[in-house]
Amino acid sequence: MDALALFGVFLKASALSLGGLSSLPLLRADLVAPGIATDDQVVQAIAIGRISTGPNGLYIVSLGYLVGGLVGATVALLAASLPPLVIVPITALARRWLLTTSVAGLVRGVAFATAGLLVATGIGIITATGNPSLWQLALAAIATVLTYRGTLHPAIVIAIGAATGLAFGR
Amino acid sequence: MSAREFGEVWALSQLSPGIHLVALAGLIGRRAAGWRGVVAAVAGMMVPAAAITVALTAAYGVIAASPIARAALAGVAPVTGGMTIATAALLVRASARHGRAHVAIDVAVALGFVVAAAFLGVPALAAIGAGALIGAIALGRERPTSRETSVG
Secondary structure (H helix, E strand, O other), X not given: OOHHHHHHHHHHHHHXXXXXXXXXXXXXXXXXXXXXXXXXXXXXXXXXXXXXXXXHHHHHHXXXXXXXXXXXXXXXXXXXXXXXXXXXXXXXXXXXXXXXXHHHXXXXXXXXXXXXXXXXXXXXXXXXXXXXXXXXXXXXXXXXHHHHHOOOOHHHHHHHHHHHHHHHOO | OOHHHHHHHHHHHOOOOEOHHHHHHHHHHHXXXXXXXXXXXXXXXXXXXXHHHHHHHHHHHHHOOOHHHHHHHHHHHHHHHHHHHHHXXXXXXXXXXXXXXXXXXXXXXXXXXXXXXXXXXOOHHHHHHHHHXXXXXXXXXXXXXXXXXXXX
């Protein structure tokens, strides 16, 4: 995939998402389904994005690097940085409109749709191997609860997964 | 910048597409130093973190094919899947309105999208378009608050 096409894929996912990880369903549909990236690469990118500094949404830079090297990482960084900035001129020109109930409802509706897509994507990642073991399903449930509660740093949750994988995955 | 101003730019950043923290940095940068401030704030937030992310990805790439890394990945994969599902729940928690009736409606709509996406195979773009339409028509009766989310 050439750099411009990759930029287009990342830009679309970023522009149609709300918050860090919510670009994942669109990216998985556009990159994994056609065979440009694998689910393993998506998993690596999410894990590294959670361990690394900066916003969670920077996982797409890791995914960009895995798919297209330094050029891929650069286009992913640009695609992640540009769409949120549309809020700057819109705020300057139409701040009152942004605070109307219609806009609030629109954003809320997109958030709920994105939540549905994220659940589908999460299930897709968990079942990507076709037949997850019981320990893998248990890990997924534990990670869901720990992440929702937010009391443990994500890197620790990932380390628990890696350690369990080393114990049971060989 | 006063606490009230910060609260307002935070609330506005939550309406942006993509990574909300980028929008927040952009809005703060604009207030501080115009368009140069936008570029400085966003670059300052994203470029070092992106460089660290690339370095970590490249470092992992060196050992990615080893049997130990493959085994670890078998445990990390369900964890990232679980994290993705938790992110969905956090997104609903942050976006739902106040009041029992509103919460019930909002959660029902979100569950409807879970069924549509996970079990009926509704494509992402169609779901997002439907969400925008349903939201603009029926879910707007309370303004979003500036509550902090951990969605990023």
